[in-house]
Amino acid sequence: MKRPRPEPVQVIKQRRDGALAALVGNVPYIRFMGIQFERRGDELTAIMPYSEMLIGNPILPAIHGGATAAFLEVTAIIELSWAILWPEIEAGRMDADTLPRLPRTVDFTVDYLRSGLPRDAYARARINRSGRRYASVHVEAWQDNRARLFAQGTGHFIMPDLAAPRDG
Amino acid sequence: MTDGTEAQVAQQFITALPHARALGMRMLSIGNGAAEIEMPYDERLIGDPVTGVIHGGAVSALMDTCGGAAVMCHPEGNGSTATIDLRIDYMRAATPGQTIRARATCYHVTRNVAFVRAEAMDEDSDNPVAAATGAFTFERKGTKA
Numbered sequence: 404m405k406r407p408r409p410e411p412v413q414v415i416k417q418r419r420d421g422a423l424a425a426l427v428g429n430v431p432y433i434r435f436m437g438i439q440f441e442r443r444g445d446e447l448t449a450i451m452p453y454s455e456m457l458i459g460n461p462i463l464p465a466i467h468g469g470a471t472a473a474f475l476e477v478t479a480i481i482e483l484s485w486a487i488l489w490p491e492i493e494a495g496r497m498d499a500d501t502l503p504r505l506p507r508t509v510d511f512t513v514d515y516l517r518s519g520l521p522r523d524a525y526a527r528a529r530i531n532r533s534g535r536r537y538a539s540v541h542v543e544a545w546q547d548n549r550a551r552l553f554a555q556g557t558g559h560f561i562m563p564d565l566a567a568p569r570d571g
Numbered sequence: 572m573t574d575g576t577e578a579q580v581a582q583q584f585i586t587a588l589p590h591a592r593a594l595g596m597r598m599l600s601i602g603n604g605a606a607e608i609e610m611p612y613d614e615r616l617i618g619d620p621v622t623g624v625i626h627g628g629a630v631s632a633l634m635d636t637c638g639g640a641a642v643m644c645h646p647e648g649n650g651s652t653a654t655i656d657l658r659i660d661y662m663r664a665a666t667p668g669q670t671i672r673a674r675a676t677c678y679h680v681t682r683n684v685a686f687v688r689a690e691a692m693d694e695d696s697d698n699p700v701a702a703a704t705g706a707f708t709f710e711r712k713g714t715k716a
Contacts, residue, residue, distance in 0.1 A: 429620045430617070430618060430619075430620060430626070431614060431615050431616070431617040431618075431620065432615070432616050432617055432618045432625075432626035432628060432629060434615075435615040435616060436628070455589055456589050456590060456592075456593040457589070457590055458588070458589040458590060459588055459589075459590050459591070459636075459639075460588075460653075461587060461588070461589065465653075466590075467588065467589075467590035467591070467632065467635070467636070468632075468635040468639070468653070468654040468657065469590060469591075469594075469628075469631055469632025469633065469634070469635035469636055470590050470632060472628060472631035472632065472635060472657065472659075473626070473627075473628025473629065473631055473632055474628070476626075476627050476628045476631065477626070477628055480618075504619075504621060505618070505619055507661075507664075508627045508661050509660070509661060510658060510659060510660045510661065511627065511631065511658070511659050511661075512656065512657070512658040512659075513631070513654075513656060513657050513658075514656050515653065515654045515655055515656060515657075518653065
């Protein structure tokens with residue numbers, strides 16, 4: 404009995420990156436905000452590059468609290484969708500045309516810890532619970548120092564109806 | 572209702588905030604610890620490409636701006652604020668193509684904190700799209716902005 408040879412790394416990377424690009428590229432608002440995602444294995448980091456249109460207080464200047472909230476919520480939704488998609492991608496069942504619907508936000512709470520500086524912002528989400536119907540996700544966002552968060556958030560989501568598995 | 576000058580002052584508030592401007596917000600009224608802001612439907616703000624529903628993030632930005640405006644126009648305040656926390660409940664999806672209108676009230680202030688409630692509606696004003704509660708920093712009149 405021999406194990407099948409693992410797929411070439413480029414093939415795997417291309418499939419994973421393609422799925423992520425399709426997931427993110429599908430949402431006009433993510434493009435509007437300029438938010439990007441970086442992937443290391445299954446770990447995602449969201450990046451919101453600084454732009455003048457994100458400013459809420461021009462005197463300080465500081466990033467608008469609403470832009471920060473949106474950044475956290477986008478990060479949570481993409482992380483959750485990504486976690487749903489991952490097994491499909493790994494099984495080779497996923498392509499850009501078969502994206503599931505996105506999770507729907509039930510509520511989202513943002514905790515503003517310090518003012519958002521006119522710099523790039525980063526965020527990572529952690530799924531604390533994900534069931535068949537509901538999920539709870541926590542997000543942390545930082546700028547220059549990973550340990551000094553400028554905002555964190557928790558949200559509850561309704562999971563999308565997953566299409567019946569194609570191979571039974 | 573606001574007269575011409577008040578309306579101008581109100582719109583200047585939005586114009587001074589690049590992010591609110593980018594989202595196309597328009598101030599409908601502001602004064603005495605309450606504010607009303609609308610955000611027209613815009614395809615760039617779509618969060619669900621299948622249905623065309625606006626992203627929750629854009630609604631959050633509307634609620635945050637409206638809450639902040641309510642605090643800034645509170646008669647006992649000095650006109651500056653920052654959000655401490657904001658919770659938003661999404662009751663239903665906003666109907667694609669419709670303007671979303673938010674109304675916020677600063678219902679209580681302490682020496683340092685302002686408490687705010689807000690609601691967002693589309694054209695069906697009997698069924699709110701979202702509700703928010705928030706705490707904002709508050710500085711009393713006479714303290715330096």
